[in-house]
Amino acid sequence: MSDRKPSCALCERIESGRDLRYARFDVVGFEPLAPVVPGHLLFVPRRHAEHPAAYAVMEAMAEAELYAGGQDEDYNLITSSGPAATMTQSHVHVHYVPRRAGDGLALPWTATRTVYSVQEWVDADGIRDGWNAGYGSWTGSRRDAERELQHARATYPGERFRLAAAEITDWREEPTDA
Incomplete structure (x- = not known):
């Protein structure tokens, strides 16, 4: 054998x-x-x-x-x-x-989760110049962060407001309620 x-x-x-x-x-x-x-x-x-x-x-x-x-x-x-x-x-x-601390790998039985921050800068045409005419910050899971990016890009297609930038800017470990 x-x-x-x-x-x-x-x-x-x-x-x-x-x-x-x-x-x-x-x-x-x-x-x-x-x-x-x-x-x-x-x-x-x-x-x-x-x-x-x-x-x-x-x-x-x-x-x-x-x-x-x-x-x-x-x-x-x-x-x-x-x-x-x-x-x-x-x-x-x-x-x-x-x-390693901050490696971003969350296992289902750990008491922490990895959260991602999404920052969105909206340039309001004719209202203010620059990237800070509108600013949003959002925090959640990686999958939700990707969805938020898609939503931001669809929400500001370029008429009166346009999305100047949207990116995942940070991630961190934080305790869960479990």
């Missing part, structure tokens, strides 16, 4: 040996295709194992923890089991996610 599953993207990545950042015993580590923060790595058993293969999870978690302990920074170690838990690859893997 082969240690690899031919249709598994993680097995293919291990087989290629490309971009390995960690290799020890039966576990390798490499950057995922879409890292959520700089330094995000996947720790994956070399042999194909699917959840809930307890030994493979334990092995990958132990290597991820060993790696994390030597990095001198805060971190999350995350594993998921099944599609409802957001698992997109059936091959067991553990996410090492280094954390």
